[in-house]
Amino acid sequence: MRLSTRIAALCVGWLFSHPAVAADLPQRWVSAGGALSEWVSALGGEAKLVGVDTTSQHPQSLKALPSIGYQRSLSAEGILSLRPDILIGTEEMGPPPVLAQVKAARVRVELFSAQADLPTLAQNLIHLGQLLGAEAQAKQLLQTYQQQLDAQQARVAQAQTAQKAPGVLLLLGHAGGKPLIAGKDTAADWLLQQAGGRNLATHSGYKPFSVESLASLDPEVLVFADRALSGEAAKTALFKENPILNSSRAAKAGRVMQLDPTLLVGGLGPRLPAALKTLTDGFYPAKGGQ
């Protein structure tokens, strides 16, 4: 080995042995996952994002970035045209040949798990923190998140001493029409449980439901997430398209709640604790001026 080569090798070794220096960190980010984009923004990395997929809807400012399309049908050249240093996404990102092409172009591809539980989130956040050079911030965020979820559990436990867990159905619809009901093994089911609700649906996945069985389950609280409309318009549309819902206990008691459908995609996101609190408050209404 020639001396110059050795020196070069030494220098390279020395470079890599150092903890990540700011210059080594990826500067141009493309994110293909709603919750991941939110976390990158929460960690102060929004300015580094140069492109996001269609599931990245929060914070609103992300919508101004170039869209790389839906996370499952990415295009290699489209992504490369943004000259990214790194592409992040969940295991849902694909198709695989496209990821291989992106990797071949020496873009770092980092996969994160979209599983909805705390250990996964902790791992993801730490990893993101390292990549963004914001490890301290990541730890801080994680701690706050943990506290919020703990407080949430305490809140549910506290509420359940006084009231029974209400039977809930979560309807996922598009402009009110033909809602799908969230069953077991869905992010929605997990969400309802965390908020202290009892999911009345027993099937697995999101399935269309007959209006009759909907009426017979007679939920105490209805939660609906609409992909097209929001606010009062979504609620009106839901009841207009499915008049049978009007006769449910939930509708009569006015216990119909709305949920942002983007919360149901891509693992635990930063907006989750607040959404859970709102749900819990709706599930266990304060009785007569306590």
Place this chain on the structure above:
Amino acid sequence: MTPLVKPRGLFIGLTLLCLLATWLSLALGPVSLPLFDTLRAALRLLGVPLAPYGLEQAELILGQIRLPRTLLGLAVGGVLALSGVAMQGLFRNPLADPGLVGVSSGAALGAAIAIVGGAVFGDVPEGFAPYLLSVCAFLGGLGVTALVYRLGRRNGQTHVATMLLAGIALTALAGSAVGLFTYLADDATLRTLTFWNLGSLNGASYARLWPLLIISAGVALWLPRRAKALNALLLGESEAGHLGIDVERLKRELVFCTALGVGAAVAAAGMIGFVGLVVPHLVRLLAGPDHRVLLPASVLAGGSLLLLADLVARLALAPAELPIGIVTAFIGAPFFLYLLLRGRA
């Protein structure tokens, strides 16, 4: 009807169009490469020994992304158009398209089984997993087509009308099976299935490309040899028989070639509509119904059309991408309506 263009002129024109489409498909994309770099990288890919200086990105994008995609587009477009001619000749019906003998719906069924079944049963051997979908789609297409063909046979004769109806019935049956799988699928698999059904040349890789290239080259070389027989078949089956054509064998060959070609195309790129239906009409309008011209010209026209449609698909929303099925149908459907209104169909 007198052709608008002489065959010679048509072939020269289509070859130029095809070369132009190929070049555009290689030279344009969301990543803008300097024209000079593209040229040099293309020459290097062809084996011209040029200095690779500064060409890394151009070579990667050209060699690993655009070239396989272009070849895929040419092969898929060509073979779909060719099968369209074969089917319209076989059924002597200008409305016939390759889907009529059940190959598309069979492939869709195979794909649904692979996507949903793969998600449910899991545990496919690692090396085979990426190809499971393509293999299942190909086998599904072949299987359903074989069944349609069997159902059309009676007393050693293939009844084209029976085959057509059997094709419709089996397409409906396969459609309902796909519907069932759609219902059973969870959210993630459902989306994969939807996108597969829309078709795309995205993510083309050489490993998937070779089987298709070999099959479509075989079909493209074989079918034009049967051009005279197809011309005779235009007169009617018994007339063709009197002219010394082995009609039964011809029908078998046409169905087999279509099943192979379309099956392979669908397996590699998903469902791409309208190319098989519209391109033969387009060529017929230009050059008349002679299969000696129609067959080879359709290959060129089909390949060019698909490449141009793909160009729209990847440039329109860059850096995102439209499924190509949307673009071809968007161009194809109005054209087809125009044909209908002209009273030609």
